[in-house]
Amino acid sequence: MHVVIVGNGAAALSALESFRGHDRDSRVTLVSGEQGPAYSRVLLPYYLRRRLSRDGLFIRRADDYARLGAATEFGVRAEGVDPARRVLELADGRRLGFDRLLIATGSSPMRPPIPGLDGPGVHTLWTLDDAVRLDSVFREGARLVVLGSGFVALQAAWAARQRGLQVSVIELLDQILPRVLDPAAAQILSERLHACDVEVRTGTRAESVETDRGGRVRVSTSGGDRLPADAVIVATGARPNDQLLPECLEPDRPGIPVADTMETVVSGVYAAGDVTRGPTARGGPREIHALWPTAVEQGRVAGANLAGAGRSYGGSLSMNVTEMFDLTVASLGQFVEDEGDDVFEEHDRGGIRYVKIVTRAGVPLGAIAMGAPEGAALLGRLRPFVRHRRALPDLPAFLAREDLDGRLAHRSAAKERTSCASLQ
Amino acid sequence: MRIVAVDPDACVACRDCEYACAFRQSGDFARSASHIRVNFYADERACVPLTCMHCEDAWCLAVCPAAAIDRDPGTGAVTIDATRCAGCKMCLLACPYGNIHFNAETGVSAKCDLCGGDPMCVRACISGALRYVDAEELADLRREVVDASLKRLLRLSKGVR
Numbered sequence: 154m155h156v157v158i159v160g161n162g163a164a165a166l167s168a169l170e171s172f173r174g175h176d177r178d179s180r181v182t183l184v185s186g187e188q189g190p191a192y193s194r195v196l197l198p199y200y201l202r203r204r205l206s207r208d209g210l211f212i213r214r215a216d217d218y219a220r221l222g223a224a225t226e227f228g229v230r231a232e233g234v235d236p237a238r239r240v241l242e243l244a245d246g247r248r249l250g251f252d253r254l255l256i257a258t259g260s261s262p263m264r265p266p267i268p269g270l271d272g273p274g275v276h277t278l279w280t281l282d283d284a285v286r287l288d289s290v291f292r293e294g295a296r297l298v299v300l301g302s303g304f305v306a307l308q309a310a311w312a313a314r315q316r317g318l319q320v321s322v323i324e325l326l327d328q329i330l331p332r333v334l335d336p337a338a339a340q341i342l343s344e345r346l347h348a349c350d351v352e353v354r355t356g357t358r359a360e361s362v363e364t365d366r367g368g369r370v371r372v373s374t375s376g377g378d379r380l381p382a383d384a385v386i387v388a389t390g391a392r393p394n395d396q397l398l399p400e401c402l403e404p405d406r407p408g409i410p411v412a413d414t415m416e417t418v419v420s421g422v423y424a425a426g427d428v429t430r431g432p433t434a435r436g437g438p439r440e441i442h443a444l445w446p447t448a449v450e451q452g453r454v455a456g457a458n459l460a461g462a463g464r465s466y467g468g469s470l471s472m473n474v475t476e477m478f479d480l481t482v483a484s485l486g487q488f489v490e491d492e493g494d495d496v497f498e499e500h501d502r503g504g505i506r507y508v509k510i511v512t513r514a515g516v517p518l519g520a521i522a523m524g525a526p527e528g529a530a531l532l533g534r535l536r537p538f539v540r541h542r543r544a545l546p547d548l549p550a551f552l553a554r555e556d557l558d559g560r561l562a563h564r565s566a567a568k569e570r571t572s573c574a575s576l577q
Numbered sequence: 578m579r580i581v582a583v584d585p586d587a588c589v590a591c592r593d594c595e596y597a598c599a600f601r602q603s604g605d606f607a608r609s610a611s612h613i614r615v616n617f618y619a620d621e622r623a624c625v626p627l628t629c630m631h632c633e634d635a636w637c638l639a640v641c642p643a644a645a646i647d648r649d650p651g652t653g654a655v656t657i658d659a660t661r662c663a664g665c666k667m668c669l670l671a672c673p674y675g676n677i678h679f680n681a682e683t684g685v686s687a688k689c690d691l692c693g694g695d696p697m698c699v700r701a702c703i704s705g706a707l708r709y710v711d712a713e714e715l716a717d718l719r720r721e722v723v724d725a726s727l728k729r730l731l732r733l734s735k736g737v738r
Contacts, residue, residue, distance in 0.1 A: 167639070193642045193643060193644070195643075196643055196663050196665075199663045204684075205643075205663055209661065209663070212642070212644035213691055274722075301673075335684070336634070442616070445640070445667065446640045446671065451638050453639070472670055474665065474666045475665060475669045476666065484665070526666055526681065527678075527679075529669035529670045529671045529679075530670075530672065530675045530678070532670055533671060533673060534672075534673060535670055536671075550618075
């Protein structure tokens with residue numbers, strides 16, 4: 154059997170390793186449009202923040218692929234699939250026959266319909282090349298406008314601020330991080346951004362971007378302002394790279410729909426990661442959860458099933474965590490309540506600035522924690538209950554674990570002192 | 578492989594395990610540096626030491642976006658490479674037991690590494706609550722622990738002290 158994996162990110166790597174756990178003999182080829190061993194897109198802002206070196210971005214060594222018995226075709230884009238002949242068409246004209254195929258092509262930054270986004274001063278932060286380009290743009294005192302306020306946008310803003318740039322963030326909706334935080338948590342983070350001299354303009358549309366002959370940029374906003382900048386980063390979300398096999402798609406809907414087995418409607422063709430529209434832990438319609446942990450989980454199931462293991466995916470659960478402007482920001486599942494849901498909310502519990510847990514009939518549906526890192530660990534303990542829809546018998550007792558009280562307050566005290574210090 | 582087995586009924590909440598671990602990690606006795614944490618519930622008269630179980634299928638290891646978590650070939654311990662960890666805290670969110678902690682000073686995640694095969698917490702334990710045992714033997718131990726806990730809860734619920 155010949156298995157072909159298209160992609161070299163979280164889903165592809167997880168699938169390769171999982172496949173080899175079930176099948177040590179079959180031929181595997183991994184195809185990626187980018188060069189070299191895998192790097193982690195999640196880490197790119199850490200590189201810009203000078204937290205990691207360029208070498209630190211790589212999460213596999215060149216010989217890891219051989220160790221897993223996979224031939225590699227790096228730097229070659231897959232252009233299309235002939236499902237009848239079971240052939241993958243490569244950009245250099247070669248045709249790669251397969252018995253089973255995994256599409257793990259990820260996603261790409263969305264380009265909102267704003268005139269002028271093709272100018273030289275406009276960047277994205279998605280690939281290693283993007284990050285290296287931005288590294289030379291991040292000069293102290295330069296002005297940066299960030300379009301969007303998701304994780305990528307705000308991490309880019311934080312990195313830029315730490316390197317002494319003047320930063321403005323423009324968000325179309327009325328709050329920052331709309332898909333990751335509720336309005337109360339977003340407000341806490343907005344205040345922190347403000348304290349770190351990042352200008353935040355919510356409810357604002359970027360109307361156009363003009364680049365003059367000197368390479369300077371002006372961003373015109375719906376508020377009638379024209380913001381001068383040396384560079385613009387567009388980070389308004391991602392869309393799946395789902396055009397490899399159009400037969401897999403539903404009309405006018407992005408993302409390759411997959412069954413619980415991660416198989417597409419084309420027999421023997423699987424998909425995993427950002428490119429998929431997959432089952433979710435809470436049931437209901439399939440969704441695109443373009444998140445690293447989801448890609449790892451889906452890749453694992455897909456890899457096992459490429460080997461015929463007959464695994465079924467329990468569905469993805471949205472989970473986010475990062476540190477931004479010295480605040481740990483974490484959320485899980487469905488954290489905005491519907492009518493009839495119970496909400497447990499607490500402010501300033503030790504070092505955790507804000508905790509919110511939404512439950513329905515005793516079953517936790519989702520949560521937010523902001524502030525000290527212990528909030529992420531709290532959400533971690535809550536995650537199995539959310540995922541398996543298990544009732545949590547005694548929520549106050551759950552929260553009363555000692556490391557959340559005494560020790561947490563102690564640790565956060567040290568943490569508070571460092572806030573924004575690195576910026577001054 | 579061997580892991581640190583915990584018997585909450587034997588624990589007397591002396592916290593010597595925390596001090597031993599903290600000293601190993603930091604050269605000091607600030608309990609916040611400890612990877613093992615004793616949760617003490619005064620009302621329930623219960624104390625539960627918690628430390629990494631080095632899960633066979635370790636979700637923290639699989640999910641780390643920096644490939645900073647690996648399994649020690651010698652001890653089987655799930656370990657964090659502090660030089661690779663970017664501090665993203667995905668492992669804290671991944672651990673269902675709350676057994677990974679974040680070191681705010683160094684900005685990296687930290688967890689039990691079994692002290693390379695000679696866990697200090699076990700050495701320091703005065704009550705026999707912590708034992709460094711084979712994971713298979715632990716399955717039998719766990720059965721005993723669950724039995725004991727059930728008995729205690731039943732006693733409490735009937736008002737017998």
